[in-house]
Amino acid sequence: xxxxxxxxxxxxxxxxxxxxxxxxxxxxxxxxxxxxxxxxxxxxxxxxxxxxxxxxxxxxxxxxxxxxxxxxxxxxxxxxxxxxxxxxxxxxxxxxxxxxxxxxxxxxxxxxxxxxxxxxxxxxxxxxxxxxxxxxxxxxxxxxxxxxxxxxxxxxxxxxxxxxxxxxxxxxxxxxxxxxxxxxxxxxxx
Amino acid sequence: xxxxxxxxxxxxxxxxxxxxxxxxxxxxxxxxxxxxxxxxxxxxxxxxxxxxxxxxxxxxxxxxxxxxxxxxxxxxxxxxxxxxxxxxxxxxxxxxxxxxxxxxxxxxxxxxxxxxxxxxxxxxxxxxxxxxxxxxxxxxxxxxxxxxxxxxxxxxxxxxxxxxxxxxxxxxxxxxxxxxxxxxxxxxxx
DNA sequence: GCACTTCTTGAGTGTTCGTTCAAGCTTGAT
DNA sequence: ATCAAGCTTGAACGAACACTCAAGAAGTGC
Numbered sequence: 001x002x003x004x005x006x007x008x009x010x011x012x013x014x015x016x017x018x019x020x021x022x023x024x025x026x027x028x029x030x031x032x033x034x035x036x037x038x039x040x041x042x043x044x045x046x047x048x049x050x051x052x053x054x055x056x057x058x059x060x061x062x063x064x065x066x067x068x069x070x071x072x073x074x075x076x077x078x079x080x081x082x083x084x085x086x087x088x089x090x091x092x093x094x095x096x097x098x099x100x101x102x103x104x105x106x107x108x109x110x111x112x113x114x115x116x117x118x119x120x121x122x123x124x125x126x127x128x129x130x131x132x133x134x135x136x137x138x139x140x141x142x143x144x145x146x147x148x149x150x151x152x153x154x155x156x157x158x159x160x161x162x163x164x165x166x167x168x169x170x171x172x173x174x175x176x177x178x179x180x181x182x183x184x185x186x187x188x189x190x
Numbered sequence: 191x192x193x194x195x196x197x198x199x200x201x202x203x204x205x206x207x208x209x210x211x212x213x214x215x216x217x218x219x220x221x222x223x224x225x226x227x228x229x230x231x232x233x234x235x236x237x238x239x240x241x242x243x244x245x246x247x248x249x250x251x252x253x254x255x256x257x258x259x260x261x262x263x264x265x266x267x268x269x270x271x272x273x274x275x276x277x278x279x280x281x282x283x284x285x286x287x288x289x290x291x292x293x294x295x296x297x298x299x300x301x302x303x304x305x306x307x308x309x310x311x312x313x314x315x316x317x318x319x320x321x322x323x324x325x326x327x328x329x330x331x332x333x334x335x336x337x338x339x340x341x342x343x344x345x346x347x348x349x350x351x352x353x354x355x356x357x358x359x360x361x362x363x364x365x366x367x368x369x370x371x372x373x374x375x376x377x378x379x380x
Numbered sequence: 381g382c383a384c385t386t387c388t389t390g391a392g393t394g395t396t397c398g399t400t401c402a403a404g405c406t407t408g409a410t
Numbered sequence: 411a412t413c414a415a416g417c418t419t420g421a422a423c424g425a426a427c428a429c430t431c432a433a434g435a436a437g438t439g440c
Contacts (some may be wrong), residue, residue, distance in 0.1 A: 005417070006418095022303050023215070025215035026215055026303060026304075028398080029397075030397080030398095038418090040400085040419090041420075042417075042418060042419080044398090044399065050398065101299055105352055108355050109300070109352065110216070110296075110299070113213070148365050148366055148369060151362050151363065151366035152367075154349070154356075154366075155345075155346055155349030155350065155353055155367065156349060156370065158349040158352035158353055161352070162295055162348035162352070163344055163345055165298050165313065166316060166317055166320070172337065173345075175338050176338055176344075176345050179339075180345060181370065195387070196388090218426075218428085219427075219428055220426080220427080229389050230390075230429070231388065231429095234428095234429065
């Protein structure tokens with residue numbers, strides 16, 4: 001057995017960044033080889049195909065996103081405040097120089113036409129995130145209200161993920177988000 | 191001179207549909223040849239490159255979107271009512287079987303990494319649409335308020351364009367949009 | 381009917397794509 | 411020292427990619 005095996009988690013982190021920036025079609029296996037430092041053979045032995053690699057990247061991103069979200073919501077003094085902080089962070093992200101939206105949103109739009117396994121996974125991950133919000137909100141609102149608030153949240157999150165590319169000033173976006181989600185306790189975040 | 195020249199507008203309509211569904215990278219020139227019925231040589235003589243074709247498709251889509259928007263807003267009894275109708279139509283579209291979001295939004299996310307001419311065009315077209323909303327709203331609100339309402343509108347529009355893929359029931363989406371844009375005269379649309 | 385112009389044609393260009401696999405290498409066990 | 415196991419290697423594969431161009435076809439002016 002060879003001693004030095006490559007670090008699977010590190011490889012997944014590398015391909016996630018690459019696919020996130022370039023998309024499934026936009027990132028070639030040659031670029032994956034370069035980004036990971038591995039040779040084609042190793043990649044195919046470990047992940048089976050380009051699609052397998054993308055699947056691993058999606059799972060990694062989704063798990064990390066969900067973990068960050070749960071952590072933010074549980075650290076906050078109230079669920080509402082946690083949600084506000086999460087949204088403000090997204091707006092902040094969208095102002096960065098190398099901003100590249102949300103990996104899941106980009107994947108959803110790129111892969112929608114294919115209708116394959118990847119697209120199904122993406123939809124599942126996004127729906128899970130919505131359910132997560134709905135569950136947390138279900139603790140303080142009636143079920144119907146929680147579901148509708150969660151939908152409104154997702155609408156705004158997806159909105160930020162696209163709107164961020166237009167490069168408008170931070171304050172305008174924040175004001176628009178606050179106006180659309182006026183039921184959140186924004187005053188607690190100042 | 192050959193008698194029968196191809197119908198440029200029809201060709202652009204065909205490639206728009208193809209690129210809209212498949213994306214820039216997802217649609218090959220072979221598919222363009224099939225979709226238009228033209229041969230590669232004719233396409234390259236008329237449009238120069240795949241990028242040129244995409245540029246033409248983007249322009250066609252943007253012009254048509256803006257025309258539809260203006261028409262909707264001017265036919266309505268008030269600007270607010272027109273905007274409501276426009277949003278409701280978008281939600282309706284998102285429920286269709288072959289739904290493929292908004293061509294500009296998809297292009298923005300796919301081409302953001304490239305940073306080329308296409309991406310610049312897309313950003314311009316999207317910003318034009320936002321300005322259009324802001325101008326119409328400027329007729330009934332102070333400039334600052336109009337700008338912020340326009341931003342909130344764009345946030346919801348982009349949100350609908352992505353959220354539509356999750357396949358939730360129409361009424362939930364409509365309720366969320368109404369909740370986020372409660373300053374619009376929704377009662378006038380029933 | 382004969383050049384001339386202009387558009388159409390589609391086989392063919394070189395390149396890059398995702399993927400494979402036989403050979404090589406590094407270890408632990410004998 | 412030798413072996414077997416299995417990860418690593420990278421050259422090579424056919425297919426598909428965006429794109430080209432010499433030849434053909436159809437109309438116009440004479």
